[in-house]
Amino acid sequence: MTTTHTDRIPDPAQSPERERLPVLPLLALTTAAFMGILTEALPAGVLPEMAASLSVSESAAGQTLTVYAIATGLSAIPVVAGTASWPRRRLLLTAVLTFAVANLVTAISDSYPLTMAFRLFAGVAAAVVWAGLVGYARRLAPPRLQGRAIAMTMAGVPLALSLGIPLGTFLGDLFGWRLTFGLAALISALLMVWVRLSVPEFPGRPRGEREPILAALRLPGVTAVLFTVAAYVLAHNILYTYIAAFLDANGMDAQRDVVLLVFGIASVVSIFVTGALVDQRLRLLTIAGSGLFLVAAGMLTVLAGEPFTLYLAIILWGLGWGGATTLLQTAVTDAGGERGQALLVTTWNSSMAGGGAVGGLMLSMFGPQSFPWGAVLLMIPAVVVVIGARTHAFPAERPGLEGPVYTQ
Template identity: 35%
Template sequence: MSNVLIDRDAERATAGGLTSTLVLALGTFAVGTDAFIVAGFLPSMARTLHVSVGAAGQSVTVFAVAYAVLAPVLATATARLPRRALLVGALLVLGVANLASALAPDLPLLIASRVLAAAGAAVYTPGAGAVSAALVRPEKRARALAVVVGGLTVATAIGVPLGDLAGHWFGWRTALGLVAALSLVAAVGVCWIMPSLPGGPRVPLRARLALLRRPAVASVLPLTVLGMGASYTVYAYSVPALRGVGVPDGSMVLMLFLYGAGAVAGNLVAGYATDRWGPVRVLSGGYLAMAVSLAALGLVAATGVRSATAAGALVLLWGASTWTQTPPQQHRLIAAAPQEAPLAVSLNASSIYVGIGAGTALGGATLGTGPTVMYALAAGTAALAWVLLYWTTWGTSDESRP
């Protein structure tokens, strides 16, 4: 009888797959707000904790590295758990961790709480992505993935600017407390609406990581690292970087909103475009757009020619190109390993945060050299991602070439 009930739940979920993924997107919105909100109030956090901006920025790096390491480990440990219970539990951990971050009296305790938050995020995001791919027909898979990733991108559009305002008006601790509350609300939503879906078979971590030896997988993941690393070399330090192109503090929230609006649009367009034209063409355009937008911002910083309209347009393109890459990358991985989709998605999620951590570390190391160098390094990394895409797909088929 229980198997019959599970089958009926799965049938109902599949019938309304894209609608069901909106619930999952609420959780990724909470995860995204948590992961990205720090960029908006990093200077004030540094002042409160009596550390440099670069040192405070390492809380982002630690979150990213912990996420990257924990995602495959926790995917193995939690493989057999029912999906709804797993996702709700991950959001509860995220909420508790953000409350601890809000109350942290110093940088070491803040970093410890960020590791706990990374554990919750590392379970939730790939789990939500894999469930969304299973809820829809194959021809709608990229769109379903785009909806779930859309929670992350909406967080950059709405959550991060609102967090910046909350941090400005009430302090960064209150902003993190609001993220904790958002995580709990998302947990209630997932528990209430999501169908009961079973877990999968338990596969040893060594067997899971063997997936990395497949050429089709090994050629995809470095692109995710490079693409996210390019963007986060600047984005983690977006406040000083945008000041370097003439953006006043009073317009910083608007610029963060423009980045996020571009991220939302880029992600959604990428989902539909990937289903229609294939992932490689979408990735090619995204990496080129990212390289151009970051190089142009670097040129503005170097020449001192200021234009608020031009800066806003470039930030919009930067955000769109950053988040154009995730749906096609996930689509490529699931196509390469359809029987191991949850693991493939978790490896991509790890790669996202490896890129975020590496980019944040690179940006922090070059923060003292000025924004021109940061933008130049970011643009060069995006261009390298395009070259690697071109090299790894050239000659495979006409549909696969950039």
């Protein structure tokens, strides 16, 4: 595709009259994030019925989530590099169209290989969405509100997990799993219209200005942020992926839904607090969030047998985790720009997959009580890095954002 010349595409964030957040376009980006998570995780809520319809085992049906996550992680760097010069809205519309087609094919397909192929395509589209949303949000907002714009955009992630997946599961029980995927396809199609009407076009990076994405690792602060991402996400997913086994081992099997609801509410509270303060207090919030998660994991190592302390730990965990997406994405973009975003997508999804794998090994070798110990061992160095990386990765004052910004 050709790159649209910047003179023909005004940048709203550079206009002096733009002192407020453009809510409608940002909500369209929020919905894109929502659909990225919903498309990925929706099979989890209807796995037995989906497996039966496709004539495969539940384990094989579960790989529809695995192939999506792997495709997202592996494709982030090459796809972002290959589409760096594409106009941004056109690229986002292409990704959302892929969600729509993949969900529609999943809704009507009786072929397991065909379903898996389109799940893979959807995972690649998710890499495009995750790598581009933060840059888009920053371009839409004035510099002093860019952190808040990122928080609003990324709120689609916890909303999908806390509302979208349970609702999809409920509808699947009522009307069948295929209708659920059909509705996801319809929402994606409507989202395309919304994006086209409300989100302005921005240029990609001019071809002559491309830089290797991996070169961002040499920028001050990027490696420290990525290490924090890896430790944070790995620790979270070891606990969260196997939370049912952990709760069962502590006599809380009858309260799984309540525990997850409490975690979800705490995470949403954290999202709102982060959104309100991230532009002025990124360092403080990151130290507080990682510290709360460490304290929660420490409590779960020895106090999970008591319902009160377990719920308290779950609340602290949710408060520590909910804002992590916004904080870490803001930090890596401040340090490494949009190339840093591509590295974060790869690191984040690899750590998600690693959490499931490492947690499975820990479960088979040491039992479910080992999960919080693993989280503690991961979060101690993460907290040390966050506190120590005060110059570039997590500075007290965020760097200025003057001048034109190109998204990749």
